[in-house]
Amino acid sequence: MELGGRWGRSSNRRLVSETAELRQERRTGTQAEAADSSAVRARRFLLCLYLVGFLDLFGVSMVVPLLSLHIKSLGASPTVAGIVGSSYGILQLFSSTLVGCWSDVVGRRSSLLACILLSALGYLLLGAASNVFLFVLARVPAGIFKHTLSISRALLSDLVPEKERPLVIGHFNTASSVGFILGPVIGGYLTELEDGFYLTAFICFLVFILNAGLVWLFPWREAKPGSTEKGLLWRKTHMLLGRRARASEKAAWPWVKVVLALQDMKNLLFSEMWDIFLVRLLMALAVMLYYSNFVLALEERFGLRPKVTGYLISYTSMLGAMTGLALGPILRLYKHNSQALLLHSSVLTCTLLLLYSLAPTIGAVVISSTLLSFSTAIGRTCITDLQLTVGGARASGTVIGVGQSVTAVGRIIAPLLSGIAQEVSPCGPPSLGAALALVAIFIMSLNKPHSNGDGNGKLKSE
Secondary structure, three states, rough: OOHHHHHHHHHHHHHHHHHHHHHHHHHHHHHHHHHHHHHHHHHHHHHHHHHHHHHHHHHHHHHHHHOOOOOOOHOOOOHHHHHHHHHHHHHHHHHHHHHHHHHHOOHHHHHHHHHHHHHHHHHHHHHOOHHHOOOOOOOHHHHHOOOHHHHHHHHHHHHHOOOHHHHHHHHHHHHHHHHHHHHHHHHHHOOOOOOOOHHHHHHHHHHHHHHHHHHHHOOHHOOOOOOOOOOOHHHHHHHHHHHHHHHHOOOOHHHHHHHHHHHHHHHHHHHHHHHHHHHHHHHHHHHHHHHHOHHHHHHHHHOOOOOHHHHHHHHHHHHHHHHHHHHHHHHHOOOHHHHHHHHHHHHHHHHHHHHHHOOOOHHHHHHHHHHHHHHHHHHHHHHHHHHHHOOOHHHHHHHHHHHHHHHHHHHHHHHHHHHHHHOOOOOOOHHHHHHHHHHHHHHHOOOOOOEEEOOOOOHHHO
């Protein structure tokens, strides 16, 4: 009896153990299936965002190259045309930070939809503009609300883990750049038709409406943040905003909350991130100076026709767009250290700008331009990732908005610097760009790193 009882108890324990193991296996299998399903849904959401970026720049690039010709046809003088062109950059300068912070306050979906629809309204008005006044009026909505790409990048930062962020942003930039390459081809064909500009502007309006519909149909419930990391900027801002929580809650208008948030973040943005924004400005100026007189310089130095130069620009633009696809292996080589990659890409950019300035033959120009398209594309992705690493995902809209405002400052300053440098030599603008890039490299070398090889922000661990 005793032996039989022991055997029965042992058999029962074995049966219970086997049952528990089966349950654990089923539970593990279910969790694995759920994880795979979640990964597929997240991938689908990212592909939708890539399509949004493509359509945005595709629509814009159909119209933008034709603006100077159209405003001239409306009777505007070159001076007036220049002022109208600058007004868009000035509006972007002041609206980038506000709209970015607004997207942090009201949410990405609402802000993205509003920006796309109001930009669509601007291009619809542009298609109906029959005089200079209406043309200027039509540029206002786009100048204030054309921030689709910035909000999309902030949304990408919300969705993906920090290690994957540079790669995903690189792919997003690639998709957007392809749209910017194809758009002028379609716009150039359409503008040769009767009332071609108005037709092109209307098609651009329809592209934006299509984009808004795509955003509306996004599977937003599946958009789960991929990382709960918070940067130093967001943590400090969150503590400061806590002091104003009651005032913010009483405020009925989202813009009041935006103003309160910006007031609290102003000092933090420029005390913790001044070096990043200064590097961004210097490198943006360097690249803009390189492009500012590219066609004219090649004609004066080598007698190259604008048509051939156009082929070279298209070739380098395509290479820059494809660079995003090569970011994965490069990031793994650098162990996801964005700051080291930014430093090295900036050194390469500085060297290539100097080589282009001193190039004795057109072959040297082609080589330097080819490599520049690669180094500048890498640098843009890395500086954005570094901003988000320090700023944190919760403040990503504001941080990206400030970065866009800094770039807008560069767009305003670059033509002035280029004009002064061209008084000295056709090689003056790229030579000045190389000097500015050297200053940016010096700043990066002096300051402590903001990130480490593990992809976690140094400031986040404090």
